[in-house]
Amino acid sequence: SGSGTVTATPESQDVEYLAPISIGGQSIVMDFDSGSSDLWVFSTQLSATAQKGHTNFDTTKSTTFKTMTGAAFSISYGDGSGAAGTVGTDTVNIGGATVTGQAIEVATAVSSSFVSDTNSNGLVGLAFSKLNTVSPTQQKTFFDNAMATLAQPVFTADLRKGAVGSYEFGNIDSTKFNGSLSWAAVNTTTGFWQFSNSKFSVGTGATTATDGTQAIADTGTTLMLASSAIVTAYYSQVSGAANDASAGGITFPCTATLPDLNVDVGGNYMALVRGDDINYAPVDSTGTTCFGGLQATTNDPQIWGDIMFKSQFVAFNGGNNSIGMAPHQ
Numbered sequence: 001s002g003s004g005t006v007t008a009t010p011e012s013q014d015v016e017y018l019a020p021i022s023i024g025g026q027s028i029v030m031d032f033d034s035g036s037s038d039l040w041v042f043s044t045q046l047s048a049t050a051q052k053g054h055t056n057f058d059t060t061k062s063t064t065f066k067t068m069t070g071a072a073f074s075i076s077y078g079d080g081s082g083a084a085g086t087v088g089t090d091t092v093n094i095g096g097a098t099v100t101g102q103a104i105e106v107a108t109a110v111s112s113s114f115v116s117d118t119n120s121n122g123l124v125g126l127a128f129s130k131l132n133t134v135s136p137t138q139q140k141t142f143f144d145n146a147m148a149t150l151a152q153p154v155f156t157a158d159l160r161k162g163a164v165g166s167y168e169f170g171n172i173d174s175t176k177f178n179g180s181l182s183w184a185a186v187n188t189t190t191g192f193w194q195f196s197n198s199k200f201s202v203g204t205g206a207t208t209a210t211d212g213t214q215a216i217a218d219t220g221t222t223l224m225l226a227s228s229a230i231v232t233a234y235y236s237q238v239s240g241a242a243n244d245a246s247a248g249g250i251t252f253p254c255t256a257t258l259p260d261l262n263v264d265v266g267g268n269y270m271a272l273v274r275g276d277d278i279n280y281a282p283v284d285s286t287g288t289t290c291f292g293g294l295q296a297t298t299n300d301p302q303i304w305g306d307i308m309f310k311s312q313f314v315a316f317n318g319g320n321n322s323i324g325m326a327p328h329q
């Protein structure tokens with residue numbers, strides 16, 4: 001009900017952005033992911049090894065937790081990670097926005113990369129509920145459940161490079177972006193916050209049409225994974241840029257001048273991604289070679305992750321299925 005704001009804190013190297021939620025009165029730091037639709041949490045039902053270093057939800061300590069008999073979840077992500085377990089419902093409060101009867105996916109197994117990422121204790125999926133993995137009865141996301149009682153059917157992501165930002169539900173804080181939001185229609189058929197991308201430009205260069213691929217806004221992906229048309233054109237303007245097999249993608253000298261990238265969102269807004277935000281991180285201890293925040297994918301839709309969010313304030317409108325963007329304040 002109402003609205004709610006939580007601080008979004010970047011993990012080291014801005015790998016992901018974490019925020020606290022309350023589940024049945026237990027405060028748990030989670031990874032907010034606009035690219036998936038399951039709310040799952042580390043639990044006391046995991047092995048002791050998996051639990052080590054994490055905050056583990058204990059269903060027996062919540063007076064409001066109810067088991068969903070016969071329900072289970074199993075999810076795998078694009079990076080090869082995954083989780084599985086059982087399901088119940090409980091009250092979830094995110095910065096004041098509250099949902100009772102929220103499906104809580106209680107992990108009994110998680111992949112090694114989640115175990116070793118001890119800052120994160122699960123995911124809050126914020127894509128469309130059609131992607132939720134609970135069976136035999138698919139469940140709704142927190143945002144889907146909250147929408148009807150939120151002051152406005154929206155949530156926003158204000159993510160910053162190497163600094164805290166915020167996630168807000170039910171309100172669009174216009175002090176957080178420059179000018180006004182530009183809105184694009186969302187194609188909901190895939191279940192992602194997906195929109196058209198028809199053109200781009202690099203620095204002050206000419207605008208080039210893309211081959212009509214689409215893109216999704218995915219806070220749960222660290223980098224900006226774009227079409228080879230965009231990536232090739234971009235790095236042709238960066239001296240010393242090259243595919244670096246040992247680093248696992250395109251690198252460049254950390255001293256390189258990185259142009260801004262302008263990408264079309266929905267056909268009527270060119271979103272600027274700052275060159276500085278495309279310098280992701282050094283790959284070596286001397287800080288000589290840097291890894292590109294923009295990398296190629298053959299996936300359609302493209303997956304525009306946190307690198308884009310560092311330059312653009314993003315509003316997700318579940319009332320009319322649109323996505324709004326504007327440069328950060």
Ligand SMILES: NCc1ccc(-c2ccco2)nc1
Nearest residue numbers: 077079081113114117220221
């Ligand atoms: N795009 C969804 C997602 C989010 C986080 C993670 C992850 C793996 C290890 C730690 O975090 N994987 C996938």
